[in-house]
Amino acid sequence: xxxxxxxxxxxxxxxxxxxxxxxxxxxxxxxxxxxxxxxxxxxxxxxxxxxxxxxxxxxxxxxxxxxxxxxxxxxxxxxxxxxxxxxxxxxxxxxxxxxxxxxxxxxxxxxxxxxxxxxxxxxxxxxxxxxxxxxxxxxxxxxxxxxxxxxxxxxxxxxxxxxxxxxxxxxxxxxxxxxxxxxxxxxxxxx
Numbered sequence: 001x002x003x004x005x006x007x008x009x010x011x012x013x014x015x016x017x018x019x020x021x022x023x024x025x026x027x028x029x030x031x032x033x034x035x036x037x038x039x040x041x042x043x044x045x046x047x048x049x050x051x052x053x054x055x056x057x058x059x060x061x062x063x064x065x066x067x068x069x070x071x072x073x074x075x076x077x078x079x080x081x082x083x084x085x086x087x088x089x090x091x092x093x094x095x096x097x098x099x100x101x102x103x104x105x106x107x108x109x110x111x112x113x114x115x116x117x118x119x120x121x122x123x124x125x126x127x128x129x130x131x132x133x134x135x136x137x138x139x140x141x142x143x144x145x146x147x148x149x150x151x152x153x154x155x156x157x158x159x160x161x162x163x164x165x166x167x168x169x170x171x172x173x174x175x176x177x178x179x180x181x182x183x184x185x186x187x188x189x190x191x
Contacts, residue, residue: 001129001167002110008032008124009108013068013098016085021066021096023124029064031127031155033148034118035095036111036173038069039087040078043170044115046137047145048091051115054132054145055095058152065095070106071114071174073099079174103179112183113170119151119161127155130165 012022026032033055037044044051055065073080081099088097100106109118119128128151135141151161175184 002118002126004126004129006126008034008118008120008126009105011068011098011100011105011108013100013105014081015066015096015098016081016088017096021098025096026064026066026124030062030122031058031152032064032066032120032124033058033152034109034120035065035067036070036106036109036114036116036118037067037097038071038076038079038114038171038174039083040076041114041171042137043113046135047115047132047143050132050143050145052091052093054149055093058156059094061156063152063156067093067095067097068100068105068111069097070100070103070111072103072176073101074176076174103173103176106173107179107181110181110183111173113168113172115170116168116173117148119148119155121155127151127161128165129167131168134166136169 010023012020015021071079084097121127132148133144133146135143154161
């Protein structure tokens with residue numbers, strides 16, 4: 001996992017509303033939430049409603065948000081760019097949703113699964129990397145976003161994100177053959 005305090009790696013990616021989105025677009029944000037996500041993953045679908053509520057709320061408070069899809073779209077066409085546009089529209093996401101087609105951004109962030117959350121402070125230093133909350137598609141716990149919400153609240157208040165940082169759990173990012181990073185677990189979810 002990326003160590004806390006690490007500077008956010010640079011990115012410039014095509015996003016579904018047209019044009020590109022880059023790290024520089026968030027230079028005036030109180031915090032920056034980078035979400036590695038996709039369309040087809042049951043873990044992302046499970047939290048999608050809370051994801052919209054959480055991001056809408058915090059974007060109104062000056063938090064920058066970007067969703068990044070790094071899946072192999074040739075093998076997973078449900079995650080292609082046109083499908084991303086539809087997903088963003090259907091879900092009503094207000095944040096930019098970008099495609100990391102060569103997967104270099106996911107690798108630079110050490111992203112492993114969907115969803116995977118990285119929260120940076122106003123100086124773009126990592127303060128939280130972990131789960132949204134303890135809910136999973138099959139465990140019956142409500143989707144509240146409590147872990148990530150607590151981290152964002154602490155960060156925008158200028159305090160340390162002291163919440164216990166539990167790694168995200170979800171579907172492995174669908175790596176292109178030969179792109180698999182050293183931290184990839186081939187025994188992970190097959191979704």
